[in-house]
Amino acid sequence: MNSPVSGGRPVAWEDAGRQIASLLGSYSAVVVTSSDSVAAAHVALGIARAEATHRRVVVGDLVGDIPSLRSLVRDEDPHGITDSFLYGVSLNKIGYAVEGAENLYIMPTGTDPLIDEEIFRSARWTKLAAGFGEAGALLLLVAPSDSRGLGDLIDQIDGAVLVKDADLPAAPSALLLARVASPTPTLKIPLHRITARAVSWKQHRWFYPVLGVIVFVLIASLGLALMLARVGQVARPPAPVAAKPVPAPTPPPPRPAPETLHVAPPANVNDSASAAAFTVEMLVANTAEGANLFVRKNGAALPAAAVSPVPIDPERTTWYRVTAGAYTRKYQADSLLFALRKSGVLTDSAGSVTTTPLALVVDSVPSQGGIVDALHAAVEKYTVRGLSVYALMQDDGGALIYTGAFARADQSAGLVRTLRGAGLNPVLVYRTGRAP
Numbered sequence: 001m002n003s004p005v006s007g008g009r010p011v012a013w014e015d016a017g018r019q020i021a022s023l024l025g026s027y028s029a030v031v032v033t034s035s036d037s038v039a040a041a042h043v044a045l046g047i048a049r050a051e052a053t054h055r056r057v058v059v060g061d062l063v064g065d066i067p068s069l070r071s072l073v074r075d076e077d078p079h080g081i082t083d084s085f086l087y088g089v090s091l092n093k094i095g096y097a098v099e100g101a102e103n104l105y106i107m108p109t110g111t112d113p114l115i116d117e118e119i120f121r122s123a124r125w126t127k128l129a130a131g132f133g134e135a136g137a138l139l140l141l142v143a144p145s146d147s148r149g150l151g152d153l154i155d156q157i158d159g160a161v162l163v164k165d166a167d168l169p170a171a172p173s174a175l176l177l178a179r180v181a182s183p184t185p186t187l188k189i190p191l192h193r194i195t196a197r198a199v200s201w202k203q204h205r206w207f208y209p210v211l212g213v214i215v216f217v218l219i220a221s222l223g224l225a226l227m228l229a230r231v232g233q234v235a236r237p238p239a240p241v242a243a244k245p246v247p248a249p250t251p252p253p254p255r256p257a258p259e260t261l262h263v264a265p266p267a268n269v270n271d272s273a274s275a276a277a278f279t280v281e282m283l284v285a286n287t288a289e290g291a292n293l294f295v296r297k298n299g300a301a302l303p304a305a306a307v308s309p310v311p312i313d314p315e316r317t318t319w320y321r322v323t324a325g326a327y328t329r330k331y332q333a334d335s336l337l338f339a340l341r342k343s344g345v346l347t348d349s350a351g352s353v354t355t356t357p358l359a360l361v362v363d364s365v366p367s368q369g370g371i372v373d374a375l376h377a378a379v380e381k382y383t384v385r386g387l388s389v390y391a392l393m394q395d396d397g398g399a400l401i402y403t404g405a406f407a408r409a410d411q412s413a414g415l416v417r418t419l420r421g422a423g424l425n426p427v428l429v430y431r432t433g434r435a436p
Contacts (some may be wrong), residue, residue, distance in 0.1 A: 024138070027139075029128065048104055064109050079093060084086070086116075091128075093105065129158065151172075280324050286319050361427045362419065363378055393435075
């Protein structure tokens with residue numbers, strides 16, 4: 001735990017992993033990668049310890065006997081990934097339980113510590129990922145970001161978590177589910193310094209009483225000097241001293257105003273009372289790729305699925321909220337949440353019912369015969385352009401094509417900017433209708 005990590009203490013990287021663990025709740029196989037493999041290993045352990053509270057987690061070492069993972073395996077010469085992929089050792093025999101951590105297992109590199117490119121490209125990872133998904137478990141693979149074949153590995157599983165680095169040159173098109181740019185801030189005092197002082201207390205315990213006597217004498221002498229000085233000041237009046245002008249404090253430089261985009265009020269104010277406001281919030285991801293992958297994996301079970309970029313702090317850091325359903329009554333959203341948990345799309349504690357009455361209209365489909373086919377075609381037109389849209393049927397038999405779902409008008413500004421950049425003219429409205 002105390003091995004050096006470039007740019008942060010190990011416990012701080014683990015804390016950072018714990019913080020993003022909830023973003024991976026619906027995934028079963030993920031690569032954690034970085035140019036700093038020790039940082040990546042500790043982020044993976046943080047994710048693993050958080051997820052192991054409710055499902056089985058296996059952390060695999062594709063770095064090569066990295067100490068932070070190897071130290072958790074008690075066997076002297078354990079079989080591992082290379083033994084399984086190269087020599088056929090059963091996977092059931094290369095997962096080692098971590099002492100004192102229920103549901104957490106380590107899959108070491110193996111007796112051959114060199115991970116060949118062939119292992120990264122092996123088609124077995126697809127089957128492994130599927131097996132972990134069926135079991136409701138999680139496989140975390142720690143790998144260097146410059147590994148040859150890394151892109152092929154990531155393509156076979158759910159995606160990657162990128163630690164510390166700004167990009168991933170070895171796999172530029174890889175799907176990034178989350179980024180961990182820096183460790184969680186922690187105290188900078190090395191733990192071994194505290195330990196060393198505690199050990200040396202008995203050897204130098206005579207020093208502290210002597211130091212106390214010296215300090216007492218110094219304080220007494222200083223007090224006596226101050227008393228004599230005060231008596232002298234009373235005996236003679238003080239000479240007048242010209243007051244020095246106090247310069248006015250320099251005000252801090254003005255902070256630049258945050259970039260803003262005016263969003264017009266909803267175009268259909270009269271529909272506010274009948275808006276389909278109730279929805280189920282399922283996931284908040286810190287990358288658009290992670291949010292869109294969740295929708296693609298579970299699309300058939302998600303009516304009116306929306307991916308909404310939402311700023312979460314004064315610096316306008318953007319996260320991507322995934323919601324499903326558009327209802328006028330809360331009990332309808334409660335029913336959807338129950339169904340998603342029962343079907344396994346969400347875990348028993350994931351998801352919540354919230355209100356997002358606003359959305360952006362990008363298109364409409366008039367009432368016609370074969371409306372279902374027309375809706376599919378309309379939605380597909382935007383999907384192929386990389387836009388997440390959904391349709392709601394209207395009372396006149398037609399449909400409106402929406403994107404996003406927002407609690408407040410200002411939250412839609414980022415998506416409005418993106419859509420305008422794509423040549424569209426979105427209109428903010430109170431969301432009405434029902435899923436087809």
